[in-house]
Amino acid sequence: MMMKRRKSIPFHIGLTIVMLLFLMMLISLFYTPYDPNMMQTNARLAKPSLEHLFGTDNFGRDILSRMMQGSQTAFLIGISSVSVGLFFGFLIGACAGYFGGWIDELCMRFIDALMAFPGILLAIMLITVFEPGIKNTILALGMMSVPTFARIIRSSFMQTKQFDYVKASKAKGAGSIHIIFKHILPNIVSPILVAATLSFSGTILAEAGLSYLGLGVQPPDPSWGRMLKEAQPYIATAPWYVIITGTMITLMVLGFNLLGDGIRDQQDKKS
Amino acid sequence: MIEVKNLYKYYHMPRKKFFSKETSIKAVNGVSFTLRKGETFGLVGESGSGKSTTGEIIVQLIKQTSGQVLYKGKDVSKFNALQLKVWRRKVQIVFQDPYASLNPKKTVQWILREPLIIHKIGNRREQDKRIIDMLHDVGLDESFLKRYPHELSGGQRQRVVIAAALILHPEFVVIDEGVSALDVSVQAQILNLLKALQKKYRLTYLFISHDLNVVQYFCDRIAVMYLGEIVEMGTVSDLDEPKHPYTKALFSSIPTRDVNTSETVLSGEVPSASAIPEGCPFHTRCPFVQERCKHEKPVKHELTTEHTVRCHLYD
Amino acid sequence: MVEPILDVKDLDVSFTFPDGQYKAIDSLSFTVHSNEVVGIVGESGCGKTLTSLAIMGMLPDNASITNGSICFRHKRHLVSLSEKEWQSIRGRAISMIFQEPMTALNPVYPVGKQISEVLIKHTKQSRKAIKEQTIQLMKQVGLPRAEALYHSYPHQLSGGMRQRIVIAMALIGEPDLIIADEPTTALDVTIQSQIIQLFRKLKQEKKVSMLFISHDWGVLSQVCDRVLVLYAGQLVETGPISRLVDEPLHPYTKGLIRSIPDRAKRGEPLYTIPGRVPPLKERHRGCPFYDRCRERMEICRTVRPKTVNIKEQMVQCHLYTEEMDVPSS
Numbered sequence: 001m002m003m004k005r006r007k008s009i010p011f012h013i014g015l016t017i018v019m020l021l022f023l024m025m026l027i028s029l030f031y032t033p034y035d036p037n038m039m040q041t042n043a044r045l046a047k048p049s050l051e052h053l054f055g056t057d058n059f060g061r062d063i064l065s066r067m068m069q070g071s072q073t074a075f076l077i078g079i080s081s082v083s084v085g086l087f088f089g090f091l092i093g094a095c096a097g098y099f100g101g102w103i104d105e106l107c108m109r110f111i112d113a114l115m116a117f118p119g120i121l122l123a124i125m126l127i128t129v130f131e132p133g134i135k136n137t138i139l140a141l142g143m144m145s146v147p148t149f150a151r152i153i154r155s156s157f158m159q160t161k162q163f164d165y166v167k168a169s170k171a172k173g174a175g176s177i178h179i180i181f182k183h184i185l186p187n188i189v190s191p192i193l194v195a196a197t198l199s200f201s202g203t204i205l206a207e208a209g210l211s212y213l214g215l216g217v218q219p220p221d222p223s224w225g226r227m228l229k230e231a232q233p234y235i236a237t238a239p240w241y242v243i244i245t246g247t248m249i250t251l252m253v254l255g256f257n258l259l260g261d262g263i264r265d266q267q268d269k270k271s
Numbered sequence: 272m273i274e275v276k277n278l279y280k281y282y283h284m285p286r287k288k289f290f291s292k293e294t295s296i297k298a299v300n301g302v303s304f305t306l307r308k309g310e311t312f313g314l315v316g317e318s319g320s321g322k323s324t325t326g327e328i329i330v331q332l333i334k335q336t337s338g339q340v341l342y343k344g345k346d347v348s349k350f351n352a353l354q355l356k357v358w359r360r361k362v363q364i365v366f367q368d369p370y371a372s373l374n375p376k377k378t379v380q381w382i383l384r385e386p387l388i389i390h391k392i393g394n395r396r397e398q399d400k401r402i403i404d405m406l407h408d409v410g411l412d413e414s415f416l417k418r419y420p421h422e423l424s425g426g427q428r429q430r431v432v433i434a435a436a437l438i439l440h441p442e443f444v445v446i447d448e449g450v451s452a453l454d455v456s457v458q459a460q461i462l463n464l465l466k467a468l469q470k471k472y473r474l475t476y477l478f479i480s481h482d483l484n485v486v487q488y489f490c491d492r493i494a495v496m497y498l499g500e501i502v503e504m505g506t507v508s509d510l511d512e513p514k515h516p517y518t519k520a521l522f523s524s525i526p527t528r529d530v531n532t533s534e535t536v537l538s539g540e541v542p543s544a545s546a547i548p549e550g551c552p553f554h555t556r557c558p559f560v561q562e563r564c565k566h567e568k569p570v571k572h573e574l575t576t577e578h579t580v581r582c583h584l585y586d
Numbered sequence: 587m588v589e590p591i592l593d594v595k596d597l598d599v600s601f602t603f604p605d606g607q608y609k610a611i612d613s614l615s616f617t618v619h620s621n622e623v624v625g626i627v628g629e630s631g632c633g634k635t636l637t638s639l640a641i642m643g644m645l646p647d648n649a650s651i652t653n654g655s656i657c658f659r660h661k662r663h664l665v666s667l668s669e670k671e672w673q674s675i676r677g678r679a680i681s682m683i684f685q686e687p688m689t690a691l692n693p694v695y696p697v698g699k700q701i702s703e704v705l706i707k708h709t710k711q712s713r714k715a716i717k718e719q720t721i722q723l724m725k726q727v728g729l730p731r732a733e734a735l736y737h738s739y740p741h742q743l744s745g746g747m748r749q750r751i752v753i754a755m756a757l758i759g760e761p762d763l764i765i766a767d768e769p770t771t772a773l774d775v776t777i778q779s780q781i782i783q784l785f786r787k788l789k790q791e792k793k794v795s796m797l798f799i800s801h802d803w804g805v806l807s808q809v810c811d812r813v814l815v816l817y818a819g820q821l822v823e824t825g826p827i828s829r830l831v832d833e834p835l836h837p838y839t840k841g842l843i844r845s846i847p848d849r850a851k852r853g854e855p856l857y858t859i860p861g862r863v864p865p866l867k868e869r870h871r872g873c874p875f876y877d878r879c880r881e882r883m884e885i886c887r888t889v890r891p892k893t894v895n896i897k898e899q900m901v902q903c904h905l906y907t908e909e910m911d912v913p914s915s
Contacts, residue, residue, distance in 0.1 A: 171332055183374050427862075455629070456629060485847050489847065528807040537780075538780075
């Protein structure tokens with residue numbers, strides 16, 4: 001109760017990492033050191049040097065440039081699939097939590113059905129039925145996170161619905177839409193934010209996994225997951241390729257995890 | 272003004288085993304009373320007596336299983352959406368916990384404006400004026416407009432809650448344990464405020480409370496509930512000499528400064544509302560229990576036109 | 587005079603905030619004697635619960651005892667104990683009864699086990715003897731069918747029964763002092779009066795000594811011998827309960843008692859104490875009650891009143907001086 005709004009150290013580390021990566025993505029929109037797809041056959045698998053900070057890959061493409069462009073895909077997929085998941089999760093969770101009764105039953109059984117498949121398997125299934133590509137990856141990963149969001153939003157709704165101010169507003173004649181958006185939503189933003197941040201890192205990891213299997217983002221769109229796969233055969237001859245790519249994915253996931261944990265800690269302190 | 276007739280509210284519990292009988296909780300079990308314009312009607316009872324449920328049914332936050340709530344002869348549970356919205360302007364509810372009654376993310380001004388927006392009353396300037404007038408009425412001033420609930424003390428919060436309830440100028444307010452969570456000195460402030468507002472706006476109060484001292488001080492008429500039924504009802508002075516054994520026991524268990532009062536301590540506890548005893552619901556704890564109480568439900572006796580009691584002792 | 591069981595002297599408890607230290611309890615002194623029930627009364631935020639936590643050595647992390655002493659049975663100096671030493675005192679020598687019986691009990695253990703926990707930890711009796719002793723005690727606190735109840739879980743019991751279990755838990759170690767923090771507030775009136783009867787019986791038969799925190803003067807009258815009136819962390823008045831109720835001296839005590847609604851006051855507006863308890867950071871020198879007092883004088887603003895003895899009462903207010911025998915007003 002008397003805690004100042006002091007942010008934790010992990011929160012700051014997380015925020016810094018995420019900001020740096022985001023900055024890198026922004027820069028890549030206008031500038032990359034080399035054309036990410038330009039092959040230099042005379043400089044294949046070059047070691048990191050001043051010329052190529054992260055070295056080059058098996059086709060002689062600049063890894064830093066590809067890394068930067070890959071971050072666009074990572075953020076695009078992360079943001080879009082979290083949005084997709086959040087949108088449907090909110091719809092289902094809000095209905096279930098707010099109205100309760102048989103609507104709740106119906107929604108939750110649907111979520112149970114979704115949860116019956118492990119998320120990544122569901123995504124693989126969706127992608128093989130349709131076709132690989134950014135759009136379907138986003139949809140598949142979004143669907144994967146729907147159950148988590150729906151459950152968190154449902155329970156927050158049920159909790160907040162109990163409060164007297166919601167009842168009092170209802171007694172003043174307020175409709176459902178008013179109550180949901182003016183009373184309930186502002187009070188459950190932080191748990192949703194935490195869930196979204198943590199889900200973001202999960203999505204990035206899943207995308208890397210899918211692309212590694214060749215099911216995610218297709219060439220020529222760059223993707224960290226696919227870069228990792230491409231680096232694999234050269235693990236002995238050009239270890240930096242694997243290390244740099246792996247580190248990048250780890251950093252991104254770590255950053256978002258720390259950020260999510262930090263937000264949660266703060267919220268726990270406040271209550 | 273408002274007439275409650277034979278109100279019942281049952282909750283069905285999910286079966287524990289597939290073949291077991293469905294159990295139901297009888298929260299309100301045939302309650303009838305009338306509220307007169309300008310009076311304060313007290314509803315007292317222990318937890319689980321159904322007093323709050325009755326209050327929430329009257330403002331239609333929950334629907335009754337059967338029975339009627341009549342406003343000017345019309346049944347409010349049969350109102351359509353439009354009629355219900357009009358009804359909601361006339362009746363308000365104030366809850367116990369001033370910490371849970373205000374949305375923590377909204378300013379006092381927003382909270383007070385909300386009902387006006389819902390009912391599309393006035394333009395922005397008229398709303399502002401009404402909000403400030405209301406704040407003055409409850410003993411606060413303009414400096415509170417921009418504050419958030421967590422910046423207020425318990426008493427100030429309850430004042431805001433009352434302002435938000437009265438800003439629509441209702442005729443009738445249900446006060447559900449509205450002062451129970453407050454310190455004595457603050458409670459006295461709020462009770463005085465409620466009395467003053469009642470005079471100014473000619474309000475009718477349904478005052479639900481477990482605090483018998485407060486009810487005896489504040490109300491004009493009192494109904495005592497036990498397990499979903501009104502066992503005794505009368506003017507506050509009628510109840511100074513209670514007739515029903517439960518009312519007697521209840522009022523004598525108020526701890527007082529006199530230590531050696533020969534109080535009737537009731538043995539046992541209130542039975543569960545899912546297993547209400549047959550016959551008179553109070554017979555399991557009644558010191559004057561007779562054989563017939565266990566089978567026959569007592570009827571309502573009118574001792575005077577005001578004072579009714581439901582007990583076989585008065586047959 | 588007999589040695590007191592608990593002797594609190596000039597106790598200060600302060601909270602540490604990023605912007606400084608604030609005294610929440612300010613030079614509090616009182617005693618509890620053997621077989622005496624001492625009540626603590628005051629509004630929320632006056633330091634009632636904090637006092638009990640200080641005595642139990644369970645202050646929140648950012649609060650600490652900054653001055654004074656707490657002597658227990660005349661030798662143990664409670665201020666300077668290590669956590670290890672505390673553990674041997676809590677439950678054994680001093681035990682506590684909380685307001686909300688549901689949260690004071692662990693939902694996953696049978697209640698009998700929870701009552702006997704102290705004995706299992708601190709004595710070397712056989713399991714059987716412990717169980718017998720527990721059931722014996724459960725009967726004494728008015729639990730019917732104690733043998734069967736021994737194995738039941740908290741959620742299977744009603745509120746009144748749970749509070750009896752909590753009381754049994756507090757009694758099992760035969761403590762020298764019991765601290766009860768609003769033990770009847772969460773209960774219905776009829777159950778409350780049962781529990782009050784139980785407390786009175788325990789006082790007579792088991793000769794317990796208690797510190798009894800409550801805001802309800804009726805409850806205090808029923809169980810207490812003496813009452814301490816706390817305001818903003820300071821002891822403003824103390825004396826036998828009947829004296830305080832009939833002839834309160836301090837304007838705050840007067841206000842508290844006069845603002846209680848009852849049927850005798852029907853039809854007239856209630857007496858109120860204006861304003862509210864000053865928050866921790868807004869307390870100043872002088873009398874703590876100055877802002878809300880109806881009988882204040884210029885001196886009250888700047889000079890903190892001394893404690894004055896008037897008959898059996900002690901009051902901290904400039905309206906009274908030592909020579910006065912009969913309270914004015």
